[in-house]
Amino acid sequence: MxxxxxxxxxxxxxxxxxxxxxxxxxxxxxxxxxxxxxxxxxxxxxxxxxxxxxxxxxxxxxxxxxxxxxxxxxxxxxxxxxxxxxxxxxxxxxxxxxxxxxxxxxxxxxxxxxxxxxxxxxxxxxxxxxxxxxxxxxxxxxxxxxxxxxxxxxxxxxxxxxxxxxxxxxxxxxxxxxxxxxxxxxxGEHRGEEFVTRKISRAVARIHLGLQDSIDLGVLWPKRDxxxxxxxxxxxxxxxxxxxxxxxxxATGETRSIEEFLDAAFARIGVDDWHPYVRLDESLLRPAEVDILLGNPAKAESVLGWRREVDFEGLVDRMVSADLDRERARVGGVTEPATA
Incomplete structure (x- = not known):
């Protein structure tokens, strides 16, 4: 057995x-x-x-x-x-x-x-x-x-x-x-709401459904893998x-800025220019910021045979889609407005 x-x-x-x-x-x-x-x-x-x-x-x-x-x-x-x-x-x-x-x-x-x-x-x-x-x-x-x-x-x-x-x-x-x-x-779709990626995906979903007007963020230029x-x-x-x-x-071996995450997230709801929806909140600035984090997954790929399957656009799409479903459920199937 x-x-x-x-x-x-x-x-x-x-x-x-x-x-x-x-x-x-x-x-x-x-x-x-x-x-x-x-x-x-x-x-x-x-x-x-x-x-x-x-x-x-x-x-x-x-x-x-x-x-x-x-x-x-x-x-x-x-x-x-x-x-x-x-x-x-x-x-x-x-x-x-x-x-x-x-x-x-x-x-x-x-x-x-x-x-x-x-x-x-x-x-x-x-x-x-x-x-x-x-x-x-x-x-x-x-x-x-x-x-x-x-x-x-x-x-x-x-x-x-x-x-x-x-x-x-x-x-x-x-x-x-x-x-x-x-x-x-x-x-991903299970990310905590305190993290910037989920904060963005949830806000985008709520803006699309008319439940929120804007999103407060700190600096937008840091790049992450x-x-x-x-x-x-x-x-x-x-x-x-x-x-x-x-x-x-x-790691994925590529970096994207928070601005690029905003690009992809708002594009998911048909918005080309996200700037009117984003406000700077200085209370969110950190004492020390990391400019860029880029990883090299060559060892994991060669030794373990590991490969990432979901690309950046797919990741953002999953997160926004999941938050759209959550927000619709919370408000009882709200009808989506035309946001573009």
């Missing part, structure tokens, strides 16, 4: 975990999700949309709860996705970001080790392109790869770098199978199927 693999996912109600839980379910995994607290506001909706996920309670900032969960679940694979992942929020709450995003990774690694699963459980650490920080960008057109220098420019980036290095340390010190996915910006989250979770899984643990960049 074939062993049915068990995967434990932290941060189960987040964007990546929603895509990953569905992906693993389709591959016949027993999917277990770590959720914090009985009254988590996202719990009811998540249970309704993914009844096949077995939820267990624990907290990445509570090492004892993690040891208990790991010992009870005995996972074949752990996908550590839990983090306070909003860069802007990290400037306002640097200590909490450090504890959850940095220390949380150490707590997961220790839980697996103390549960006696060091030699059997494979671990994915969700590292981030924010660790590069966009400085010393001296490889135009090639992008950051696994050997590029790190220079984080936010408390979030620093916390992610802490998690990344402790994951590598446990791999080297204890021989644990720990792979780090250095993922560049990946978005934007991919589709559904493609990236497939890469996470491929890392844990590989023979050896390693670090891999997941």
């Amino acid at each position: 074939t062993h049915r693999r068990t995967a434990l996912i932290t941060g189960i109600t987040g964007q990546d975990a929603r895509h990953l839980s569905e992906f693993l379910h389709e591959k016949d995994y027993d999917v277990v999700g770590l959720i914090r607290g009985q009254n988590n506001p996202r719990r009811p909706e998540f249970v309704a949309s993914r009844p096949y996920v077995r939820l267990v309670e624990g907290d990445v900032t509570d090492p004892v709860s993690l040891v208990r969960v790991v010992d009870a679940v005995g996972p074949d694979e752990v996908y550590h996705l839990a983090a306070l992942s909003h860069v802007g929020y990290s400037f306002s709450n640097p200590t909490l970001t450090s504890v959850v995003t940095g220390q949380g990774a150490l707590n997961i690694l220790e839980a697996v080790r103390l549960a006696g699963l060091s030699s059997t459980t494979r671990i994915y650490q969700a590292s981030s392109s924010e660790m590069f920080g966009g400085l010393d960008y001296n490889r135009p057109g090639k992008g950051y790869d696994e050997d590029s220098l790190f220079h984080p420019r936010s408390p979030y980036g620093v916390a992610k770098l802490t998690a990344h290095w402790i994951a590598r340390n446990y791999r080297e010190s204890y021989g644990m199978f720990v792979s780090c996915g250095i993922a560049f910006n990946h978005e 934007w991919g589709y989250a559904g493609d990236y979770v497939r890469g996470m899984w491929q890392m844990l199927q590989h023979d050896q643990p390693d670090d891999f960049v997941l």
Whole structure:
């Protein structure tokens, strides 16, 4: 009888975990999700949309709860996705970001080790392109790869770098199978509304339906390597199927500015000029901004056989379409006005 693999996912109600839980379910995994607290506001909706996920309670900032969960679940694979992942929020709450995003990774690694699963459980650490920080960008057109220098420019980036290095340390010190996915910006229909891409896609949908007049944004010139989250979770899984643990960049190899995201999003509703709908909100400006983040996915493509399938235009179309459906449902099937 074939062993049915068990995967434990932290941060189960987040964007990546929603895509990953569905992906693993389709591959016949027993999917277990770590959720914090009985009254988590996202719990009811998540249970309704993914009844096949077995939820267990624990907290990445509570090492004892993690040891208990790991010992009870005995996972074949752990996908550590839990983090306070909003860069802007990290400037306002640097200590909490450090504890959850940095220390949380150490707590997961220790839980697996103390549960006696060091030699059997494979671990994915969700590292981030924010660790590069966009400085010393001296490889135009090639992008950051696994050997590029790190220079984080936010408390979030620093916390992610802490998690990344402790994951590598446990791999080297204890021989644990720990792979780090250095993922560049990946978005989708499950993205939180606090992120600029989802803020734009939701606003565009509401403007089209006559529910909103404008959108407040910060600077529009930063460029990001934007991919589709559904493609990236497939890469996470491929890392844990590989023979050896390693670090891999997941990226598209191209950048687009926020202005270009606005172009594509408004084009989806037939608007050629978005400028009348966008206002500058100086409160959204950050103490330090990353100009450009471009990734080089050559290693993931050659070693893992990973490829992104959804292009930039397809990503934006998915996000706006999903928000149009949500907003129509909220207002009871509102009739669309002519917006062009």
